[in-house]
Amino acid sequence: MVCPVCGGDDCRVVDTRASGDGIRRRRVCQDCEHRFTTFERIxxxxxxxxxxxGKREPFLRDKxxxxxxxxCRKRPVAAEAIEQAAVRVEQAVMTAGAEISSEDIGRRVLxxxxxxxxxxxxxxxxVYLDVQSPIEFLDLIAPLVEPASVEPTSGEPSTGEGA
Ligand SMILES: [Zn+2]
Structure with a gap:
């Protein structure tokens, strides 16, 4: 454990206690006597x-x-729905193995x-896909425009009027 003040790596644990879903440790730096607390999730x-x-960083659900x-800012999406989406992404990440690319997470968010x-x-x-031009933007939104509302043009007889 490296001291956050002086960078010395000789820090003594003076207190250890379970706290919530992890372990809290009080530490004292032997070099500068700075006292600090670390929290380890278990x-x-x-x-x-x-x-x-290529850099690695811990996964943070908050991100x-x-x-x-x-x-979703100013969009009609419930905070709860956003929360649930974040949980689903986290669950996918947790089963991904030892490492997951930020790209992969971005795709899941998408x-x-x-x-x-x-x-x-x-x-x-x-933002995520770094769209550079209007053409790229059109490519992006084209699949979202549902063709379902288009009226049938050929002479397919319509069925299913009900009994
Ligand atoms: Zn120190």
Whole structure:
């Protein structure tokens, strides 16, 4: 454990206690006598997120939640639905193995947004997918425009009028 003040690596544990879903330890740096507390979560072994530059960082559900919330800002999406989407993404991440790419997480977030709110989806996608041109943007939203409302043109007899 490295001291956050002086960077010395000789820190003594002076107190250990279980706290919530983890362990809290009081530590004292032997070099500068700085006292600090560390918290270790024990129940979850979340994979590391591999970013596009190759750096690894711990997975944080709050980041996913923030991304979802920002995308859904001022959209008619319930906070609860956003929360549930974040939980689903977290569950997918937890079963992904030791590492998961940030790209993979982004795609899962996109999948959630696609069903939550199409405007939110486009917002997130335009940032996440780094859309550079209007053409790319059209490519992105084209699959969202449902062709279902188009009237049938050929002479297919319509069925199912009911008994
Ligand atoms: Zn120190």
């Amino acid at each position: 129940e979850l072994r979340l994979p590391l997120v591999v970013k596009s530059d 996913v939640l923030m991304g979802l919330s920002l995308a 999948d959630e947004l696609k069903t939550l709110d199409k405007v939110a989806f486009v917002r997130f996608a335009s």
